[in-house]
Amino acid sequence: MSMTTEEPTSETAAPRIDTGRNRQARTNGVILLALAALAALVFAPDSSGIATFRLSRPTDAIPLSDLAVPAELSIQIAAALLAFLGVRQFLRGGARWTSVSLGLGLLIAVAAFLVWATAGKAFSLTGMLQATLVRAMPIALGGLAGVLCERVAVINIAIEGMLLAGAFTGALVGSLLGGIGGLAAAVGIGGLFGFILAALVVTYRMDQIIAGVVINLFVLGLTSYVSSQIFQEHRFLNNAPVFRAIKIPILGDIPVIGPVFFQQNIFVYGAIVMVVVATYYLFHTRMGLRARAVGEHPRAADTLGVNVYRTRYINVTLGGMVAGFGGAWFTLGSVGRFDEGMTGGRGFIGLAAMIFGRWHPVGAFCAALVFGFADSLQQKLALLGVPIPSEFLAMAPYVATIIVVAGLVGRARPPAADGKPYVKE
Amino acid sequence: MNETQQTMSLNHLLKAQRGGRSRFEDLVVVPIFAVIVALILGALIMLATNVEPARIAQSYVALLEGSVGSLNAVSETLTAAAPLVLAGLGLALGFRAGLFNIGAEGQILMGGMAAVVVGFSFSSLSPMALLPLSLLAGALAGALYASIAGALRAATGAHEVITTIMLNLISYRLLDYMLRLPSVQKEGRADPISKSVPEAAELPRLLSAIDPNLRVHAGVFLVLLAVVVVYWILFRSKIGFEFRASGENAEAARFAGIRSGIVIVAAMATAGALAGLAGANQVLGVLGRATPGFSAGIGFDAIAVALLGRSHPVGVLLAGLLFGALEAGGRQMQVDAGVSIDLIGIIQALIIVFIAAPLLVRAIFPWGFRKTTGREG
Numbered sequence: 001m002s003m004t005t006e007e008p009t010s011e012t013a014a015p016r017i018d019t020g021r022n023r024q025a026r027t028n029g030v031i032l033l034a035l036a037a038l039a040a041l042v043f044a045p046d047s048s049g050i051a052t053f054r055l056s057r058p059t060d061a062i063p064l065s066d067l068a069v070p071a072e073l074s075i076q077i078a079a080a081l082l083a084f085l086g087v088r089q090f091l092r093g094g095a096r097w098t099s100v101s102l103g104l105g106l107l108i109a110v111a112a113f114l115v116w117a118t119a120g121k122a123f124s125l126t127g128m129l130q131a132t133l134v135r136a137m138p139i140a141l142g143g144l145a146g147v148l149c150e151r152v153a154v155i156n157i158a159i160e161g162m163l164l165a166g167a168f169t170g171a172l173v174g175s176l177l178g179g180i181g182g183l184a185a186a187v188g189i190g191g192l193f194g195f196i197l198a199a200l201v202v203t204y205r206m207d208q209i210i211a212g213v214v215i216n217l218f219v220l221g222l223t224s225y226v227s228s229q230i231f232q233e234h235r236f237l238n239n240a241p242v243f244r245a246i247k248i249p250i251l252g253d254i255p256v257i258g259p260v261f262f263q264q265n266i267f268v269y270g271a272i273v274m275v276v277v278a279t280y281y282l283f284h285t286r287m288g289l290r291a292r293a294v295g296e297h298p299r300a301a302d303t304l305g306v307n308v309y310r311t312r313y314i315n316v317t318l319g320g321m322v323a324g325f326g327g328a329w330f331t332l333g334s335v336g337r338f339d340e341g342m343t344g345g346r347g348f349i350g351l352a353a354m355i356f357g358r359w360h361p362v363g364a365f366c367a368a369l370v371f372g373f374a375d376s377l378q379q380k381l382a383l384l385g386v387p388i389p390s391e392f393l394a395m396a397p398y399v400a401t402i403i404v405v406a407g408l409v410g411r412a413r414p415p416a417a418d419g420k421p422y423v424k425e
Numbered sequence: 426m427n428e429t430q431q432t433m434s435l436n437h438l439l440k441a442q443r444g445g446r447s448r449f450e451d452l453v454v455v456p457i458f459a460v461i462v463a464l465i466l467g468a469l470i471m472l473a474t475n476v477e478p479a480r481i482a483q484s485y486v487a488l489l490e491g492s493v494g495s496l497n498a499v500s501e502t503l504t505a506a507a508p509l510v511l512a513g514l515g516l517a518l519g520f521r522a523g524l525f526n527i528g529a530e531g532q533i534l535m536g537g538m539a540a541v542v543v544g545f546s547f548s549s550l551s552p553m554a555l556l557p558l559s560l561l562a563g564a565l566a567g568a569l570y571a572s573i574a575g576a577l578r579a580a581t582g583a584h585e586v587i588t589t590i591m592l593n594l595i596s597y598r599l600l601d602y603m604l605r606l607p608s609v610q611k612e613g614r615a616d617p618i619s620k621s622v623p624e625a626a627e628l629p630r631l632l633s634a635i636d637p638n639l640r641v642h643a644g645v646f647l648v649l650l651a652v653v654v655v656y657w658i659l660f661r662s663k664i665g666f667e668f669r670a671s672g673e674n675a676e677a678a679r680f681a682g683i684r685s686g687i688v689i690v691a692a693m694a695t696a697g698a699l700a701g702l703a704g705a706n707q708v709l710g711v712l713g714r715a716t717p718g719f720s721a722g723i724g725f726d727a728i729a730v731a732l733l734g735r736s737h738p739v740g741v742l743l744a745g746l747l748f749g750a751l752e753a754g755g756r757q758m759q760v761d762a763g764v765s766i767d768l769i770g771i772i773q774a775l776i777i778v779f780i781a782a783p784l785l786v787r788a789i790f791p792w793g794f795r796k797t798t799g800r801e802g
Binding site for chain 2: 027157200203204205206207209210211213214215217218220221222224225226228229230344345348349351352355389391392394395398399401402405406407
């Protein structure tokens with residue numbers, strides 16, 4: 001391997017990125033070709049008839065007619081497109097379009113899959129998209145929490161634990177004080193664990209990954225302990241009100257877009273607002289500039305008078321609060337009841353969304369939508385009676401995460417000081 | 426405050442070089458403090474959840490009795506410790522190579538499943554052949570499953586923390602699916618449960634002559650063997666040196682001609698083999714069959730064991746015994762005092778916090794250590 005002598009701070013020296021990129025392009029090409037083969041050889045011969053996608057419910061203000069597609073033909077077209085994208089990866093080396101091709105390819109593959117699954121049946125597309133947004137929220141908020149922390153170079157593996165803590169607190173306090181109180185408490189407890197994480201890694205210089213894992217273990221233990229010790233006996237403590245969907249006037253009546261974006265509950269609106277605010281904060285304010293400087297080159301930021309420790313404390317605590325809000329979704333946003341370990345790895349998927357979204361709030365949100373889609377897809381497919389064992393459908397979001405992390409991480413660049421403790425001189 | 430910290434860290438570095446007294450503090454004093462503080466905080470949590478002081482005392486007595494108070498208790502402790510040490514050794518080896526493998530849980534499931542399938546598929550073989558074959562199958566399955574994450578890391582740089590967690594979640598579903606396959610599911614059962622392991626594939630119980638209820642089994646020899654082998658790999662073999670070199674400084678190791686990709690895959694595979702062996706140990710020695718989620722969090726506890734053992738084989742053995750004791754004692758605690766065993770999880774997490782952040786322990790207990798801010802002799 002040819003390595004030039006670079007300054008020791010940039011661990012991935014330039015030549016390695018180039019070879020990595022070529023390899024990346026080839027990997028993605030193989031994935032795309034495999035998807036093309038899957039569509040052409042497995043899905044297409046097996047589908048006949050018309051796949052009907054419903055776009056609106058009869059109760060909607062402006063009803064749309066159903067979307068009907070001939071199944072086999074459209075899958076063949078999808079396979080051809082996938083093959084084209086895959087071959088292009090090998091011929092052109094992908095270059096700037098590698099991850100775009102992969103994203104597009106996955107989208108086409110999913111569409112082909114959906115057509116195959118719906119062939120001869122009818123399927124509510126709007127309903128699935130609505131569920132996509134709802135199910136994406138904890139992932140999006142987890143991802144946003146990750147962005148806030150990693151932009152100041154603190155790796156937050158503890159998002160899972162913070163979500164779980166938020167879910168638990170939301171249920172407990174929500175049962176006592178009502179939904180708003182529960183939500184506030186969930187945000188508070190998320191912030192508290194964010195502060196603890198910051199204290200462990202900034203002040204006590206604990207390894208960031210270990211600190212995160214420990215917080216996860218601790219929260220899992222604590223919430224399971226309390227729910228088996230207390231919730232079993234006192235069920236009224238685990239019976240919180242649920243935030244219902246609020247329809248925004250006029251906008252909520254637009255076909256497809258209305259039900260998807262403007263007939264949602266407070267968590268969806270809250271997440272969208274937070275993504276906008278976080279983007280503005282990180283990229284358009286003085287505080288945000290300082291935060292990013294701390295993530296890229298803490299020594300330089302320190303020299304210019306930025307308090308590195310305080311910036312990290314503030315941002316990681318903010319990240320924790322966002323994760324706490326996301327955690328409340330599990331209880332106050334859906335069932336109103338806490339179950340042990342109910343977050344089911346969503347925090348880690350959120351981390352993957354953050355990487356997929358290239359450490360940008362909007363990117364993380366869009367990536368979360370992809371995972372939300374996979375999540376809602378597997379639920380709806382079970383209803384369609386697809387001849388795939390339900391266990392494999394349930395794996396879809398996880399497999400998607402692995403593909404995304406493996407296929408895209410080479411292209412994305414984390415903040416330069418990510419994961420490194422800073423010792424003031 | 427920052428100045429003291431800086432001096433502290435400097436001293437910490439110097440002391441790490443010098444060994445001696447500070448090594449003693451790191452290896453003995455910090456863990457002991459960690460356990461004590463964790464137990465105290467555990468008591469406070471019980472207090473906060475409305476457990477009266479008498480019952481707290483009762484539960485800690487039960488914790489002690491259930492872990493070392495009788496022959497049965499010791500047998501239970503050893504039984505609980507065996508898979509923790511096996512999986513912990515694998516994780517420790519990964520840590521040494523700079524890999525943070527969270528995937529032991531999934532590797533245990535895959536290993537255990539493979540051991541069960543091989544066990545009941547070749548039930549006509551003699552025990553001399555079938556038991557090693559089943560164990561080998563478990564190790565191999567674990568190694569292969571872990572290699573997925575290793576290969577992804579080596580080929581694309583995908584972080585193993587995320588991929589192994591996803592592989593864990595996938596393994597639960599995969600296990601559920603496999604347990605319903607007609608060739609695996611126990612005859613006449615509707616719920617997901619595998620056929621039983623034949624006697625020839627079981628790890629024989631060691632003390633059944635004294636009392637047939639004593640569950641300690643031949644897996645403990647497997648554990649001791651694994652400790653020795655991992656020690657040899659890490660500190661006496663070439664590949665072990667490469668593991669450690671890559672873990673200490675990946676860049677320097679690459680410059681020295683160590684092929685990082687091979688090291689990553691080999692380290693993950695070895696770790697997976699040990700975790701798979703832990704799974705096989707569970708199904709062949711304790712459970713006798715595979716059921717959904719039979720790993721029961723061992724893979725996560727093993728992370729704690731590896732950290733607590735400072736990623737050293739002997740340390741992992743001791744830490745595994747401690748966690749096994751907490752596990753066995755925790756069950757007794759739940760029965761005697763009615764305190765949920767989930768409390769043990771909290772105590773374990775607290776122990777690791779204090780182990781992994783020696784600065785925190787020093788901040789809480791300044792008198793347990795030499796003055797870190799003063800001049801060292």
